[in-house]
Amino acid sequence: MRRQLTKRACDECISRKVKCNGSSPCDTCLKTSKEADCTYLKPPGRRGPKAKRYTSKSRSACDGSIGHAHTEEAAARTQSVENRPAIPADVHADTERDESLSSCISKTVLVYIVRLYQTFSYSVWPVVDADAVLQQLGNGTCDAQTLCLVLALCAATMAQLQLAPMAGDDGHMVDSSQLKSACMQLRERSDYRENLDVKGVLVSFFLHVYHAKINQRKSAMLFIQEAIASARLLGLDTNERNAVVTDGVVANREIVFVLLWVSERGYAMHLGVRPSYSDPIQVPDAAQLAVDPHARGLLELFSLFATFDQIREQRCRSGSLAQAVSPSSLAETEAALSLLAFNSDHQASTRLADCYITREWMRTIVWQEALSGHLLSSTATTEVMTFRFPVIVGRDLLVSLHGLSEADLLPLGRDQLLKCFEVANSLADIILHTPPSSFSSAFEFGPPDFLHALYQKILPFLEHDPMLNSILRAKTAEALVMAPARLSVGLVARLDMEEEESISQQNDRVH
Structure with missing residues (x-):
């Protein structure tokens, strides 16, 4: 029968570091040649490696x-x-x-x-x-x-x-x-x-x-x-x-909760989770914020999220997902987002960029809802229900960001980078998986040009995120390679002949 391990050793066995059977006196003490006192006076020690003891001075420093x-x-x-x-x-x-x-x-x-x-x-x-x-x-x-x-x-x-x-x-x-x-x-x-x-x-x-x-x-x-x-x-x-009493370091306390509400909604959409606050929000009167244009700009961003929330509210009220993402409801939401105008008077460029990027990102999300619901059609009369809609959004985003510098976009951080990436990535996917003949020739430039320009616009921020940069860079390169060449062989030959004629005319004038 296996010998049961003792939970305690006598003082002599502890000092000699030998096994002890725990009896009184123990077998080890009985077998020793000299008389040994078999006592159990030492307190049991903690098992495992010894911990470093800190002095009060070192603990205070830590x-x-x-x-x-x-x-x-x-x-x-x-x-x-x-x-x-x-x-x-x-x-x-x-x-x-x-x-x-x-x-x-x-x-x-x-x-x-x-x-x-x-x-x-x-x-x-x-x-x-x-x-x-x-x-x-x-x-x-x-x-x-x-x-x-x-x-x-x-x-x-x-x-x-x-x-x-x-x-x-x-x-x-x-x-x-x-x-x-x-x-x-x-x-x-x-x-x-x-x-x-x-x-x-x-x-x-x-x-x-x-x-x-x-x-x-x-x-x-x-x-x-x-x-x-x-x-x-x-x-x-x-x-x-x-x-609520503040001591002066808090500015625009009227819009503190609006900032929190907008931030949580935007981040929850990135993670695909529901926001924690679902009650109707009481928005402060714009007249109270007349002194600070930056606070008024935040209210414009709030209006974007409030409009987009219509999809979520419909989805919660209706038991059917198909009813919540019906073509009419998606088209109405996209139209409302498109019609939202932002006051650029006394408005910081960074806040304007925030609103522009968020609006086009939300329009892309609406289109993705239609895509996941199998609602898109090449013959649809509403643009948001067509496969070419990301091309329109990409063009609108480029127009909105025209004139804004890298310094204007940098304070927006990674959240806005993800939104720009979502717009550009949807555009890239459509270009790569849709025949070029599907796109209208109404634009002077084609979808690959929009994608290339959008990639270059956000490149300074993509460089700090290697994963997003590698994904979008590869898709942009493939889209440009697959795009029809702007110059045909015949056009190059004609340009060469025109250049020779121009040189000949210049030589005739000299002589």
């Missing part, structure tokens, strides 16, 4: 590290930078650990990124007063919640604008991941769930932007849903939003 607080390497790094300049030590002095947390991130870096947000990204997220933030950073009056918002804002801005790591006054390099980690550490220490305010809502939103940019889709979706839920607890989705 708690204060920026971005890598759960690694021993971060603890050592923090000890080496503990004397570096920090964000003002009297940052409301909530705890000594908050001061330690900010010590590795130079205030100069934060100020620089906030100014970049003010210049390039405010038109996309017009919810933070950059001047108020810069003032509080300058005089050291930031509390923990405001500092957390600044870190989240800087992490999102740095990722969205694809900024390289920056060196502070002390030479310490800071990147967006460190800013994000510092933000998440600080918000946990401040018990943000019980001390919820509008700044906490925006922290969740900017963490969503950061994770969406680095393509961590599950985290991004959870953060935007956290922002939605927090905003509802504060009443930002109702008329009670005007009673």
